[in-house]
Amino acid sequence: MIRDTGFQEQILAQRRLRAESLSAGLARSPGGGIGVMPLSGPQSIERVPIIVNLLLYAGDDLGFALLVYDADGSDSDLSGATVRAQIRANPAAQQVAGEVLCTIDGNAVQLHILGTVSQNLPGAAVWDCEMTRGGMVTTLVAGTVRTTADVTRDVV
Secondary structure, eight states: OOOOOHHHHHIIIIIIIEEEOOOOTTEEEEOOEEEOOSSSSSSOOOOOOOOOOEEEEEEEEEEEEOOOBBBSSSSSOTOOOEEEEEEEESSTOSSEEEEEHHHHHHEEEEEOOHHHHTOOOSSSSEEEEEEEEEEEEEEEEEEEEEEOOOOOOOOO
């Protein structure tokens, strides 16, 4: 299960939390909540994908699902969302080494790497899966792809 707890916080941080300064480091959000907010020093907002490394056997299919949840733990409404996933030799590679088939079913992102794709992958590669929802792009997962050569195959 993949819980995308960061997506909701990201939307809040970017669109809704236009906090107005009060006094002594206090801030009030548009919803009325008050909290302590540092006034000096470096600050960081982190939103990185969950690392999911794939170990494949060349020529074999691989299918799996990512379950997406909102910050409150409820199933995310993925109506109108789109997803795509690609495998490349490295993040800067111009050529796509393999396309991953993606479909959405409820709050599940179904991913499928065909055997014809895994057969032609390099031994080491990288991949990620990104979702566009409500105009926001979020990379759900990313990682490495290691492919082991198969033995049984058609003779050419």
